Amino acid sequence: MNEQHIKPDDWDRVLADTDGPQIIIAGPGTGKTTFLARRAATILSTGVAPSQILVLTFSRRGASRLREAIATAAPGQVSGLNVSTFHSFAYRLLEAYAPVALEWHEMPTLLTGPEHVSVVAELLATEDPASWPLPFRPLLSSRSFAEEVADFIMRSQEYLLDDAALSAIAAPRSDWRGLVAFRRKYLDAVIGSGRIDYGTLQAAAVDLAGRAEVQEALADQYHYVLVDEYQDTTAAQAALLDGVTDRRGNLTVVADPLQSVYSFRGAELDNVDRFGERFGHADRPVKRSVLTTSFRVPAVILEAANRLVPHAHEIRPVIAAAHTGRLERMIFTQQSHEAEWIARTVQQLHVTEDVPYRQMAVLVRSKRRFLAELSRALERRGIPHESPDTRLADHPGVRAVFDIANAAYHQDAPVGTGRADDGDRAIRRLLLGPLFRTALATERDLLRLRRTTGQTWATILEAYDPDRFGPLARLLNDSDWSSEKPAIDGFWHVWSTLPQFEDLVMSPTAGSYRAAWAALAQAVERQFDRDPRIGLHAYGKLTEQDDFEANPLLSFRPEGDRLTLTTLHQSKGLEFEVVFVADASEGTFPDLRRNRSLLQPHLLSPNHDATDSIGFRLAEERRLAYTATTRAARRAIWTSTSAGIDETDRRPSRFLLALSDDPPTPVGDETEDVPVTALEAEAFLRRRLTDAEVGAGIRLAAAEVLARRPNRDVRHPLEFAGVRPRGTDTGLISEHATFSPSQATSYDACPRRYAFERRLGVASEYGRYATFGSLIHDVLEQAEKGAVARGDGRSTIDDALEWLDQLFPDYDMDIGARQQAWYQKAIKLLTELYANWIRPGAAAVILEHPLSMEINGTVWNGRADRIERQADGELRVVDYKTSSSMPTVAEASESIQLGFYLAAARQDPSITAYGTPTEAEFWYPAVNRKKKWVAFDPARLDEVLESMAGIATGIQSEDWTPRIGGHCSSCSVKSVCPLWPEGREAFVR
Amino acid sequence: MTSFSPSDEQRSIIRAPNGPMRISAGAGTGKTTTLAHRIAYLIDGGSDPERILGITFTNKAAAELADRVREVLADQVDPARTVEIHTYHGFAHQILTEFGPLVGVERDTQLITPTFARQLFHNAVEGGTYRFLNITWNGILDRPARLAAALADNLAQPGQLTAMAPIEPDELWETRQEIVGIIDRYEQEKRRLGVADFGDLIFRANQLVSGYPDLATRIRDRYDAVYLDEYQDTNPAQRELLRTLFGGGFPITAVGDADQTIYEWRGASLANFAGFGEHFPLVDGSPSPTYPLTLNRRSGQDILDLANQVRQELGEVSDPLRALDGAEPAVVTVRWEGNAVQEADFIAEQVLALHEEHGVAWREMAVLFRKNKDIEAVRGALEDHGIPVEVANLGGLLGIPEVADVFAWLRLLDDPSDEPAFIRVAMGSRYRLGMHDLKPLSQWVRHQPEIGRSMIEALDQLIPPDPNQVSESDLRIDELDERTVDALIHLHGTYRQLLEAAQGVNLIELVRQILSQTGAWPEVAAMPAAARQSARLNLYRFLDLAEEWSPLEGRPSLRAFVDYLMLMVEEQTEELDTARLSGEDAVALLTVHRSKGLEWDAVFVPALYEKNFPSSSMVSDDPYKHPYMLPYELRLDRHTLPPLTADMPEKDRKDLLRQRDLDQEWRIAYVAVTRARRWLTMTGATWHGTTEVRKTEGKPSPLFDLAANLPNVVNLGKVEDAPRPETLRRLPLAGAPDPTFPAGWDGALRSTLADPKWAGKQADQIGVRATYDQAVSDFQQMLFELPDEPDSQGTASQVSTSVTSLVTYATCPKRYYWSEVDRLPRRPSSAARRGVDVHRKIELHQRGAVPFDDVTNDLYDLPETGPSDVLGAFRVFEESRFSDRAARFIEAPFEFVHGDLRIRGRIDAVYENEPGQWEIVDFKSGRPSDNPAMIVQLQAYAVAIDQGSLGPTAPVEMQATFAYLGGGVLTEKSEAVDNDWMESARERLTEIATGIGSAAFDPTPSDACHRCDFLRFCPEGKAFVAL
DSSP states (O other), X not given: OOEEEEOGGGHHHHHHOOOSOEEEEEOTTSOHHHHHHHHHHHXXXXXXXXXXXXXXXXXXXXXXXXXXXXXXHSTTOOTTOEEEEHHHHHHHHHHHHHHHHTOOOSOOEEOOHHHHXXXXXXXXXXXXXXXXXXXGGGGGGOHHHHHHHHHHHHHHHHTTOOHHHHHHHHTTOGGGTTHHHHHHHHHHHHHHTTEXXXXXXXXXXXXXXXXXXXXXXXXXXXXXXXXXXXXXXXXHHHHHHHHHHXXXXXXXXXXXXXXXXXXXXXXXXXXHHTHHHHHOOSSSOOEEEEEOEEXXXXXXXHHHHHHHSTTHHHHOOOEEESSOOEEEEEEESOHHHHHHHHHHHHHHHHHHHOOOGGGEEEEESOOSSHHHHHHHHHHHTTOOBOOSSOOGGGSHHHHHHHHHHHHHHTTTSOTTSHHHHHHHHHHHHHHHSTTTOOXXXXXXXHHHHHHHHOOOHHHHHHHHOHHHHXXXXXXXXXXXXXXXXXXXXXXXXXXXXXXXXXXXXXXXXOHHHHHHHHHHHHHHHHHHHHOTTOOHHHHHHHHHSTTSOOOOOOOSOTTSSOBEEEETGGGTTOOEEEEEEOOOBTTTSSOOOOOOOSSOGGGGSTTOTTTTSHHHHHHHHHHHHHHHHTTEEEEXXXXXXXXXXXXXXXXXXXXXXXXXXXOOEEOOOOTTSOOOSHHHHHHHHHHHHHOGGGOHHHHHHHHHHHXXXXXXXXXXXXGSTTTSXXXXXXXXXXXXXXXXXXXHHHHHHOHHHHIIIIISOOOOOSSSHHHHHXXXXXXXXXXXXXXXXXXXXXXOHHHHHHHHHHHGGGSOOOSHHHHHHHHHHHHHHHHHHHHTOSSTTOEEEEEEEEEEEEETTEEEEEEEEEEEEOTTSOEEEEEEOOOSOOOOHHHHHTOHHHHHHHHHHHHOHHHHTTOOEEEEEEEOTTSSSSOOEEEOOGGGHHHHHHHHHHHHHHHHTTOOOOOOSGXXXXXXXXXXXXXXXXXXXXXXX | OOSOOOOHHHHHHHTOOSSOEEEEEOTTSOHHHHHHHHHHHHHHTTOOGGGEEEEESSHHHHHHHHHHHHHHTTTTSOTTOOOXXXXXHHHHHHHHXXXXXXXXXXXXXXXXXXXXXXXXXXXXXXXXXXXXXXXXXXXXXXHHHHHHHHHHHTTOOHHHHHHTSOSSOOHHHHHXXXXXXXXXXXXXXXHHHTEEOHHHHHHHHHHHHHHOHHHHHHHHTTOXXXXXXXXXXXXXXXXXXXXXXXXXXOOEEEXXXXXXXXXXXXXXXXXXXXXXXXXXXXXXXXXXXXXXEOEESSSOHHHHXXXXXXXXXXXXXXXXXXXXXXXXXXXXXXXXXXXXXXXXXXXXXXXXXXXXXXXXXXGXXXXXXXXXXXXXXXXXXXXXXXXXEXXXXXXXXXXXXXXXXXXXXXXXXXXXXXXXXXXXHHHSXXXXXXXXXXXXXXXHHHTOTTTOSSHHHHHHHHSOSSGGGOOGGGOOOTTOOHHHHHHHHHHHHHHHXXXXXXXXXXXXXXXXXXXXXXXXXXXXXXXOHHHHHHHHHHHHHHHHHHHHHOOSTTOOOHHHHHHHHHHHHHSOOGGGOOOOOOOOSSEEEEEHHXXXXXXXXXXXXXXXXTTBTTBOOOOOOOTTXXXXXXXXXXXXXXXXXXXXXXXXXXHHHHHHHHHHHHHHHXXXXXXXXXXXXXXXXXXXXXXXXXXXXXXXXOOBOHHHHHHHTSTTOEEEEEOOSOOOOSOOOOOOOOOSOOSSOTTHHHHHHHHHHHOTTHHHHHHHHHTOHHHHXXXXXXXXXXXXXXXXXXXXXXXXXXXXXXXXXXXXXXHOHHHHIIIIISOOOOOOOOHHHHTHHHHHHHHHHHXXXXXXXXXXXXXXXXXXXXXXXXXXXXXXXXXXXXXTSOOSEEEEEEEEEETTEEEXXXXXXXXXXXXXXXXXXXXXXXXXXXXXXXXXXXHHHHHHHHTTTTOSOOOSEEEEEEEEOGGGSOEEEEEEEOHHHHHHHHHHHHHHHHHHHTTOOOOOOOXXXXXXXXXXXXXXXXXXXXX
């Protein structure tokens, strides 16, 4: 085929040659849209009516860009011009001719991808396993398999294989047994039920376009056909064009084989190579032209991009644009840093070089995670940007609506079941969320009521606060709207009956909520058009699916100046001054994963030779990298992370490395750059202020300027971390404070911890051990009191277990299995205690007895667990401990607690009535050893009383110096203790 | 690559005949380089790079190999082509992505990390009842997880385990049954959520390749050769997978070092490397050969001498490591300090010296610990010396104050009664409240028992939940001073916002929001360099962690995450520790386990006292004593394990296990020592302890002694008879007071705020007035010169709107506002209800052919009245005067600019009644409307035509008609379009354009209010309707 290279000067000549089949090979920025538009204008200028021109492309966006371009090239002449996507062209073709030609009486609904799979899955489930190959028989109910079969059907239609052709291809393959018959069954079923998938739509359109009567009508209607992005057409689309243009042959296509990136959607690169074969005739030879000059891409970027696609020069030489450009490759050690750097660079370009945001784009291979990170970084800097595929379902306003539906749906599920848990979670979110903003205590009360009474939420809410929760309760009670009615009516019902929406509708700051609800209303409306059976609850479930078509939030004025964040694929056909190709890490880009290989539908392609190899996929990824890089008119910046030593580490993409022979630039901490925003300037000054090395003059100046804030965007210094004057730790002790020995023990261990726990009431334990301790004390007290009252020497394990059963429900010991485990633990401990009673010869005389004593003018109060009399008549004070680790003999011998018990008991007439106590000891039934008790040494009594006096002085003078020790490992206020690293102030070094 | 001159060992590997082989590569012996050349050799011989498969443990190792191959092949192959490389799990995952459904693994199955698996175990534990298993402690989640992993690693099913139980189970077996019950429920959880764990991957992949030999062949046929890296760390299940795929003489090469097997506790099997020759025999069935690599290309000889000594502890060394001729000399240093704080300071000084005197970059130094607990002291010392550090282990991470803040917020959001968390927030650097300030709140709480137990709940009770309605007077508690009230209100506002977020967003998003709501990032930016870097890196580390924990969208995971962190605080488990090292320019602090495969110029190994390293922790993996260990009968590598049996005395088993543990300790030591290139410093100290100082003196460990007795070691001496210190806490550096600001820089800032002249006076006093003045003016200049945001909105002044919207505006501007500007939901009206179908039918009927213009449905106008009957309406049309006439235009889209308004629409039909006499017709599928604003529609159409929107040909005369097709009869409303009519039409459009442009959206109540979707939100409308 003859090929002519067209420089800009030659355009007019080529444009004027409007007739016959033509293929224009156009590299990045060589003006293919402009070329097509001007071609249309040229045709119009010859007197052809707009309605006689058909322009086809892939996306709606592409179509509207083309329409605009043509309107510019041929002002005022475009009314009636047909610009369409292949998609809707095929559909309209059917609409026009299928009723007669195919005897379709209703136009079918076009299935979305997930819907297509669902239809296939439903049908597969009804298949007779015997008609499928053995390994696939168990898969007939598998969603993954349905995806493969759906894909297979789609491809077979795109390759225009009718039953006979498919049978012929499938005959030698045992694994395709079953597919031919299934496809027939599928086609009958979908068409019969008024639905159609896109592959079948294409095949039907090709069928129609191949019929003589249709061709004639089309030839009358369309004299010229123009096609953009021809390299991405499927086999069926090429055949469709063949039919549409057959009579006149006036077809102009524009293609760039190096930008073919949709083979996974069936794009057949071969179409470009075989253009001549397909559309050429002896009397109208195909003309092939190459647009040689890029208006957009400067040499440095083009050359780098060419390195990604070997042999680019052989395919077609592109002369780079004359202006200068930059290509950069930046490497980070952290994704967050990468995102932060991009945000900063975008802002810098915007404010210092006046690059509009809409002239910049961040492109990624996969939306999975990086864009969310980037979006946060952009938000922090207030940079307007397209939300990266924000899922409408994740918006708190929308979530609230689904939560109500969910809760209503689960309304009757019995408490404790998985369904009820789902409902409980929904209610909890609802209460704490934006609609109700319920107080924490209220939420907790309600939840407790739910758990203890097992009543429905409607009942509980209605009774708790009818004014506030009544409407919600009624919604929950009558849940038909959530599951029985179409989602659209369900939504309108919630929307129009719940008064809580009104506050947010009227609030000036809740704009995103209104937008989200409006978008939701539209989404459920579309859903109704597709499938009116889906209720609101089911719709909410649908949206949770990964492949659910995400509905981005609708926003007012999307045409405003905002940064583009999108995928490499979607960047095709766009152009920007600055392009970031971000998150370019090995594993992410190139994406070489093999997928869906069970049925190998690529083997349906007549040119399937290499399509399964990594090489084939790599080639396509290369083209993707090429396409993305050449979106940039001035700067192309590739970024990546190189980090980590573990399984989730990351390394730069081979493409990033291949762009140049030089090593990429590692990016360190660049905060010392000249500040471009007030926040950066503030940080700059604060660093001057704290840096002892810059000199007093500069530091004072920094303080001065920060305090005066000549730029109001700098925050008030009292908002900085570490600047507010620190509050004091005094004033906790009143004059008449009383003390207990357990306090003294606590203070003795660590005064600071004592102050927090005992004086500020900061709970000392995270966990249930303390509660468990009180439970055991309580049980023993009751059991032993009973025994004393009966006159028995001691209670029995049966007494104790009886009391345990009685008391346990009053203790908040966790829930579910763990609660049971605590119960078991209590049984175990008590059983152990009673089986090996520590002092079998002794009997209790007094239980749970308050003790009081004055030392050096300070009054101490305590409580003895047990006073018992031994066989020899001596009295002993006993304190139970439920911990499983016991103090050493030495520690117990100087225990403050035991010392106090002994001293105070000796002064207590109700005890001395029984005799003089001589001993005091701790009992540790839970320790895993033979000896389960430790005793106080009475000889050290004075010593202990003296230290108590010292402690009283310490407390009264509010000396809260922390003390390190073994107790620290269980200390809960370590996080505010200067002795521990996690206790230090953040940000202040 | 030009300068590579292979050693003899390397050459024989590179040119070895094709077939299975094992490379026994000592640490640092250049296995990656050797492999790269071997691969290049194969490619040279005609293989495609893509047909060579490499399997490694980390992506980093994978990428290194790929880089090296690329370097070697630079001239032959283009840089984007490379060998196919996977991690072991990644390879199995790949196989399942392709063929998984055959073994019940759906394609959308998500892979969960071990940490996330703990969440599922949490549920699994909750779902059971127990008599033998104590589930009241956090560590419980770990045990079943370990047993489940061990089962999967050995391709065993839980059922096989329970089948082993004696008929009358003893307590061991009873407990084991309960654990198996948990595992069963865990499996159910995984199925319910459609997720798989690492163990499943290998298990299922095995099932697949052994069940479908032709698929195995398909996979094998993709490759010409396979390379396995770090083979000594593979488990039996992985080995079986590889054997099924690549056994029987396929050219598979395993590279490894038996002495670096340190992951036995994670399932690695010593048997794999040892038995490679038999597992992967030659085609003729004879054992495959082994090639050694002993020439070390990393370290100096002195370091290697120590490494060889360590290996001797593991048995005879037949192939000692040798340094490269001309390698840089290495320095091994030992130092024994009095206590751990001094030891840490010594390390910090050495690090500084290496950095300053020898130019060693921070990132080229690492401190390797046997145990997490020892990290803290060294980190503190390094930070105090101004050295940037990065802690790769989670335990250390939670000790970073910035991370501790985030953690406190998470705890408070999870559990409002977590008072310590509240205290941390209230007393932290943002609010800086003291106990004194919190006392009144605390007392108030305790005197109001019915309110609740915690301070945050009390605040929540006292402060209105809507942040827009809070005023300071709301918080009325006696004795609370103004500054405290201010702080608490702010704290509560932040809390409520985050609480809302916590109910919906996933964990990673929540952590991000905490960081952003609490202003953490600007604070980090304001920190001095070293601290800034540490803080930023470690916050990133924490974000990674949260990310790892939230792989499933929307699953509530805050509670589980907090539990997990609490567990990590109490009891650090290496396996669960998912913190990472970024490789930024900071000194790395990490455990030896994490250091595998990494190297640094200088390495420090501290805390080498007896029983610490080598460690002699309690032996606790006796499978015949502990229910969570897998009995040896079920292990695939049982013949290489210590010969334990159930009937052997417990003590004998203990001895056997202890010896095995000790071997493993020496292997860990070997790994630690061989990480260093030039400087290796081994230290210890007499007095140690984490909370309290240990009671007994520590003595040098055998590893320390080994180093100290090397001939060339630099022995910096030993502190003798060190006294037992009171504490080993590193007290906050009192340091020299700031010479410029004796009251601290914060004090200086407060003074400046209080007294406008303070800074100037100080400058005078110190005698730096000139510098000061200059700096003030520079700084002010800097602030003034900050670039302004370019005006972004300026470009978007033209509003694009549809004709339908114009009618809406004409009806009521407020209604337009709610439907176009700040949208609210509209009453449902499906496409059918909108009458779109009628229009399509009319269009088809009129045109006889189909237009292919791609116009969205939103330009069809909404009916004013209720649902319509499509067929009925079309029948009315068919009987009307329009039916059998050819329209000049049908469904003609247009767009024109009027003032600042870009108006889009489509005209249903234009009939040319007589030449030059056009009738615009708008079909309505419903009944006639009485809304006077409707006329705007016809006005816009006429103006559009007049402006040439439908083409240059203009009509001579126009007429505009509404044709109502609803209700069974045609109703027409027609207007003659004359000049006056046109004029008022234009005026009307201008009026509307001005209104919209100037944002005039006041309501104009009318009868239309009765049908308005927004009536509920419109006081004026409600008032009108009530009349």
